[in-house]
Amino acid sequence: MAVASGRKYSVLRRPTVATGWWGWFVTVDHKRIGILYGITSVLFFLLGGIEAITLRLQLSNPENALVSPDVFSQLFTMHALTMIFLAIMPLSVAFFNIVIPLQIGARDVAFPRLNALSYWVYLFGGLLLNAGWLVGRAPGSGWFAYSPLTSTAFDVAGGMDFYVLGLLMLGTSSMAGAFNFIVTIINMRAPGMTLMRMPVFTWMTLVTSFLLVTAMPVITVALIELGFDRFVGTNFFNPTMGGDPVLWQHLFWVFGHPEVYILILPAMGIVSEVLPTFSKKPLFGYPFIVLSGVFIGFMGWTVWSHHMFTVGLGPVANATFAVTTVLIAVPTGVKIFNWLGTLWRGSIEFNTAMLFALGFVILFIIGGLSGVTHAAVPADAQQQDTYYIVAHLHYVLFGGSIFGLFAGIYYWFPKVTGRLMNEKLGKLNFWLLFIGMNLTFAPMHWVGLDGMPRRIYTYDSAMGWDFWNLFSTVGSWVILLGVLVFLHNIMRSLRKGEVAGNDPWDGRTLEWSIPSPPPEYNFAEIPTVSERDAFWSEKYVENEDGIPIPIKKRPSSGGKDTNDIHMPGLSYFPFVTALGMAICFFGVLIHISVIVIGLVVMLFGIYGWAFEPADPEPESGSH
Amino acid sequence: MLHNLTKLRPVLLLLLVPVLLTTACFPSHPQSTFEAAGPVAEAQLKLFYIIFWAAVFVFVVVNGAFIYAFIKYRRRANEAHLPKQTHGHTVLEITWTIAPMIILAIITVPTITTIFYTAEPPPGKTLELKVIAHQWWWEFEYPDLGITTANELHVPVGMAIDVSLESKDVIHSFWIPKLAGKMDLVPGHINTMWFQADRAGEFYGLCAEFCGTAHAQMRFMVHAEKQSDFDAWVESIKATPGEMTGLAAKGKDLFVNKGFDGTLRGEKVTAQRCAFCHTVEGLPIRGAVGPVLTHVGGRETIGAGIIDNSAGNLKAWLTNPDKMKPGVGMPTLSIADDELDALVAYLEGLQ
Numbered sequence: 001m002a003v004a005s006g007r008k009y010s011v012l013r014r015p016t017v018a019t020g021w022w023g024w025f026v027t028v029d030h031k032r033i034g035i036l037y038g039i040t041s042v043l044f045f046l047l048g049g050i051e052a053i054t055l056r057l058q059l060s061n062p063e064n065a066l067v068s069p070d071v072f073s074q075l076f077t078m079h080a081l082t083m084i085f086l087a088i089m090p091l092s093v094a095f096f097n098i099v100i101p102l103q104i105g106a107r108d109v110a111f112p113r114l115n116a117l118s119y120w121v122y123l124f125g126g127l128l129l130n131a132g133w134l135v136g137r138a139p140g141s142g143w144f145a146y147s148p149l150t151s152t153a154f155d156v157a158g159g160m161d162f163y164v165l166g167l168l169m170l171g172t173s174s175m176a177g178a179f180n181f182i183v184t185i186i187n188m189r190a191p192g193m194t195l196m197r198m199p200v201f202t203w204m205t206l207v208t209s210f211l212l213v214t215a216m217p218v219i220t221v222a223l224i225e226l227g228f229d230r231f232v233g234t235n236f237f238n239p240t241m242g243g244d245p246v247l248w249q250h251l252f253w254v255f256g257h258p259e260v261y262i263l264i265l266p267a268m269g270i271v272s273e274v275l276p277t278f279s280k281k282p283l284f285g286y287p288f289i290v291l292s293g294v295f296i297g298f299m300g301w302t303v304w305s306h307h308m309f310t311v312g313l314g315p316v317a318n319a320t321f322a323v324t325t326v327l328i329a330v331p332t333g334v335k336i337f338n339w340l341g342t343l344w345r346g347s348i349e350f351n352t353a354m355l356f357a358l359g360f361v362i363l364f365i366i367g368g369l370s371g372v373t374h375a376a377v378p379a380d381a382q383q384q385d386t387y388y389i390v391a392h393l394h395y396v397l398f399g400g401s402i403f404g405l406f407a408g409i410y411y412w413f414p415k416v417t418g419r420l421m422n423e424k425l426g427k428l429n430f431w432l433l434f435i436g437m438n439l440t441f442a443p444m445h446w447v448g449l450d451g452m453p454r455r456i457y458t459y460d461s462a463m464g465w466d467f468w469n470l471f472s473t474v475g476s477w478v479i480l481l482g483v484l485v486f487l488h489n490i491m492r493s494l495r496k497g498e499v500a501g502n503d504p505w506d507g508r509t510l511e512w513s514i515p516s517p518p519p520e521y522n523f524a525e526i527p528t529v530s531e532r533d534a535f536w537s538e539k540y541v542e543n544e545d546g547i548p549i550p551i552k553k554r555p556s557s558g559g560k561d562t563n564d565i566h567m568p569g570l571s572y573f574p575f576v577t578a579l580g581m582a583i584c585f586f587g588v589l590i591h592i593s594v595i596v597i598g599l600v601v602m603l604f605g606i607y608g609w610a611f612e613p614a615d616p617e618p619e620s621g622s623h
Numbered sequence: 624m625l626h627n628l629t630k631l632r633p634v635l636l637l638l639l640v641p642v643l644l645t646t647a648c649f650p651s652h653p654q655s656t657f658e659a660a661g662p663v664a665e666a667q668l669k670l671f672y673i674i675f676w677a678a679v680f681v682f683v684v685v686n687g688a689f690i691y692a693f694i695k696y697r698r699r700a701n702e703a704h705l706p707k708q709t710h711g712h713t714v715l716e717i718t719w720t721i722a723p724m725i726i727l728a729i730i731t732v733p734t735i736t737t738i739f740y741t742a743e744p745p746p747g748k749t750l751e752l753k754v755i756a757h758q759w760w761w762e763f764e765y766p767d768l769g770i771t772t773a774n775e776l777h778v779p780v781g782m783a784i785d786v787s788l789e790s791k792d793v794i795h796s797f798w799i800p801k802l803a804g805k806m807d808l809v810p811g812h813i814n815t816m817w818f819q820a821d822r823a824g825e826f827y828g829l830c831a832e833f834c835g836t837a838h839a840q841m842r843f844m845v846h847a848e849k850q851s852d853f854d855a856w857v858e859s860i861k862a863t864p865g866e867m868t869g870l871a872a873k874g875k876d877l878f879v880n881k882g883f884d885g886t887l888r889g890e891k892v893t894a895q896r897c898a899f900c901h902t903v904e905g906l907p908i909r910g911a912v913g914p915v916l917t918h919v920g921g922r923e924t925i926g927a928g929i930i931d932n933s934a935g936n937l938k939a940w941l942t943n944p945d946k947m948k949p950g951v952g953m954p955t956l957s958i959a960d961d962e963l964d965a966l967v968a969y970l971e972g973l974q
C-alpha cells in the first residue's frame with residue numbers, strides 16, 4: 001500500500017494535537033487557514049492605514065515638514081503594496097478559504113497542505129516586504145516601480161531589494177492558492193452542482209484564480225529580471241546599456257491590469273451573494289452576471305496600455321487601448337443593472353452587510369464613471385499622475401473592494417464564529433467609512449483637475465490646493481474612526497455577540513445549511529444539489545405566483561455517525577517549507593550561507609512533505 | 624474676512640459644479656486644467672466635458688434608480704409574504720447591454736479624433752523645441768535658433784511648438800496644465816508632442832511622473848510672449864555675457880578656478896568647481912551636470928522653478944542647496960562669506 005511505503009521514508013510523524021497555539025502552525029483545515037488569512041490581512045490593513053494617515057497628515061498643509069521626502073516616497077510605495085498585496089488580496093483569499101468548500105458542499109480544499117503553505121509563504125513574504133522599515137530603507141520607487149528609478153544607480157539606498165524578494169514570495173503564495181481553488185472548484189463540487197448552479201461568489205473565485213495563475217507569472221518574470229539587474233548586474237531595463245524601461249512598464253501592467261480585477265471580482269462575488277439574501281430574491285440574471293464576470297476577466301488582458309497613455313506609444317496604439325478600455329464598461333454595466341434587478345420588487349433589509357454591499361454599488365459606479373473619463377486618451381493626458389487618478393482608484397479599491405470585503409465580513413462572521421456582529425456598531429462602522437471615504441476622496445477629483453500631481457510631498461500655497469487637502473486629511477480621520485469601531489465590534493462580538501445558529505440570514509447557499517461554526521468535516525453528509533440556490537430550495541417551494549412558501553421542516557437526518565469521516569491529517573511541513581523559503585529569500589540580502597541554510601530547510605520540508613504518511617496513527621497502527 | 628471667503632469658495636464651487644461648468648467660471652489657479660490657454664489643452668478639456676456630462680447623466684439615472692429601489696422596496700414590518708422570485712428578463716438584458724454600448728460609441732468618436740489631433744502639430748510654421756529632463760531640472764534647446772536654456776521656457780504666442788522629449792536619467796513627464804496634457808520623457812526613447820499658447824502670459828509647468836526624491840520640486844515656468852518680445856529674448860540669450868568688473872569679476876574667477884570641498888547626498892566631495900558642472904558661454908570649461916547659467920541673472924526663478932531669483936535666495940542656494948531642495952544633485956560646498964557675495968554678484972551679472 002502506498003501509504004505504508006510512504007511511512008518507511010517519512011521523517012516526522014504527523015502531528016496529532018490540533019489545539020492550542022501550536023495547532024495553528026500545523027493546521028490544514030481550510031476554515032482555520034481562512035481565519036489566519038483574515039487576521040493577518042486585517043493587521044496589514046491597519047499598517048497600510050497608518051501609512052495612509054501619515055501621508056495625509058504630511059499633505060494637510062502646504063510645505064509641511066512632518067516627514068522627509070524619502071520617507072514620504074517609502075510611505076506611498078508601501079501603502080500601495082500593503083493594501084494591494086497584503087490586505088485586499090489575502091482578505092479575499094480568506095473568504096475563498098472559509099466560504100468556497102462550504103458553498104460547494106466539500107469537506108476541504110483539494111490540497112490542504114498546499115493551502116497551509118500558501119498562507120505561511122504569504123505571511124513571510126509580507127514580513128520580508130516590510131523588513132525594509134527595520135533597516136530604514138523600505139521600497140520607495142512607487143509600487144509600479146518604473147525603471148530605471150529601481151536600478152541600483154538610482155535606488156541608492158536599496159529599498160527595492162525588499163520589493164523584488166517580497167513580491168516574488170507573495171506571487172508564489174498567490175499562485176499556489178489559486179491553483180488549489182481552481183482544482184477545488186472544478187473537482188470537489190457536491191453531486192448535482194453543475195457549473196451553472198454554482199453560487200456567484202464561487203464563480204468569481206474561479207475567474208479570479210484563473211487571472212492569478214496567468215497574471216502572476218508575468219510579474220514574476222519582470223521581478224526576476226529586475227532582480228538580476230540589481231543583484232547580478234544584467235541590463236534588462238537599463239537604457240544606457242540597450243535595455244528598455246518601457247519593457248518593464250508593459251510587463252508590469254500586463255500583470256497590473258488583471259490585478260485590478262483580482263482585487264475587485266471577489267468583492268463583486270460577495271455583493272452578488274449579499275444582495276439576493278437581503279432582498280429575499282434570487283440573483284437577477286444569474287447567467288449574465290456570471291458571463292460578464294468571465295468576460296471582464298478576459299478583457300482584463302486587453303487593456304494594460306491604458307496605464308501608459310502618456311508613455312508615447314503613439315496615437316494608433318492609444319486609440320486601440322482606449323476602445324478596449326471603454327468596452328469593459330459594458331459587462332460592468334450588465335452586473336450593476338442585474339444587481340438593480342435583484343433589488344427591484346424585493347424586500348430589502350438594511351442590515352450592515354447589506355449597507356456595505358449597497359455602498360459598494362454606489363461608490364463603484366462613481367469609480368467606474370471616472371474610469372471612463374481617463375479611457376479617453378487626450379482627457380487622460382491631463383489626468384494621468386494627478387490626484388484625479390488617486391480619487392478614481394480609491395473609489396474602485398476602497399469604495400469597491402474594501403466595502404465588498406466588509407460586506408463579506410459582516411455576512412460570514414456568524415458562520416465562522418457562531419456569533420452575530422453587533423448591528424448598532426456595524427451601522428456606525430458603515431456610516432463612518434462611507435462618509436469618511438467620500439470626504440477624503442471626493443475632493444481629490446477636483447484637486448487633481450486643478451493640477452495637483454501625485455506623489456509630491458510638498459506643494460506651494462499659491463497653487464490653491466490648501467483647503468481641499470486639509471479637508472481630505474480630516475476625512476481620513478473619519479475613516480480611521482470607522483475602522484476603530486470595526487475593530488471594537490469584532491472584539492466585542494467574538495465574546496458577547498448574539499448566538500447565530502445555522503442560518504441567521506435565511507440564506508440561499510449551502511454554507512447556511514450546516515452549524516456555525518461548522519464542524520471540522522463541514523458536512524456530516526455530502527448534500528445533493530438539484531437547483532441553483534441549493535439551500536433555499538430545500539426550505540421553500542414556489543406557489544403558482546412564484547411566491548416562496550416554507551416547506552415543513554424535514555425530519556433531521558441526524559444521528560449520522562461522523563466518526564469515520566476521513567479528514568486530512570495535520571502537518572508540520574507546510575510551515576517548515578515556507579520557513580525554509582523565507583530564510584532563503586532573506587539570505588539573498590544577508591549572506592550566501594543563509595541562502596544555503598534556507599535551501600536545506602526547504603528541501604527537508606519538501607522531502608518530509610512528499611513522504612508524509614497519510615494518517616496520524618502510531619507506527620504500530622494496524623493498516 | 625476676505626481670506627475666509629476664498630477658503631469657502633471651493634466648497635461653494637463643488638456644490639455648484641454643474642452651473643459653474645456651464646459658465647466656465649473657476650477660481651484662477653495656476654495649474655487648473657479648466658483654464659485652457661491653447662488649442663491642445665482646449666481640445667482635451669472639450670473631450671473631458673463631453674464624457675463628464677455623459678457620466679453625470681449615467682450617474683443620475685443609475686444611482687437614482689438604486690435609491691428609488693432602496694426606498695420603494697425596503698422591508699416593511701407587516702409584509703404578508705416573501706417577494707416573487709424572479710430570475711431574469713432577456714429583453715432587459717439585451718437593452719442594458721446595448722444602451723451603454725451606444726453611449727460609449729458616441730464618446731469614442733471624439734476621443735479618437737482628438738487623439739490624432741493632439742498627436743501631431745497642424746501643418747504650417749512651427750517652432751522646434753527639444754526638452755531634456757534631468758533629475759530634477761529641465762534643459763530647453765531650440766535647435767532652429769541655436770540656443771539652450773534651463774528651467775524657463777519662452778514661446779511666441781500663436782505658434783505651434785513642435786516638441787521632442789528625452790531624458791538623461793529616469794522617467795519624467797512634461798506637463799503645462801493650461802497649455803497641454805503631459806508626455807513622458809523616457810531614457811532611450813524620443814517622444815514628441817505639440818502645444819501652443821493662444822495668449823501672452825506666464826504658465827506653470829512641472830514634472831508629473833515620480834522621478835525620485837525631489838520630484839515635487841521639478842518645475843518650470845513658461846513665458847508666452849508676442850513674437851517681437853520673443854525675438855528680443857532670443858537675441859539676449861544668444862549674446863555672450865560681457866566683461867565682469869569688481870566683485871563680479873572675482874566671482875567669475877572663483878566660478879572657473881576655485882575647487883570647493885563639500886558634501887553631496889551625505890558623501891564627501893572635494894575640489895568641486897562650479898564650471899565643472901555648469902556652462903556659462905565664453906568660459907574655457909563647459910560643465911553639463913547642472914543647468915546652463917549663461918543668463919541665469921535674467922531668470923525669474925532658481926532651483927528648477929521653486930524659488931524667486933533674488934540675491935538673498937541665490938546666496939541661500941549656494942550655501943545649502945540641499946536644504947531648499949532635498950536630494951538635489953548640486954553639492955553643499957563650504958564657501959566663505961566673501962566668496963558667496965562675489966559668486967552671487969557674478970551670477971546676477973549673467974543677464
Ligand SMILES: [Cu+2]
Binds near residue numbers: 256257260303304306
Ligand atoms: Cu488598468
Ligand SMILES: [Cu+2]
Binds near residue numbers: 795830839
Ligand atoms: Cu518627476
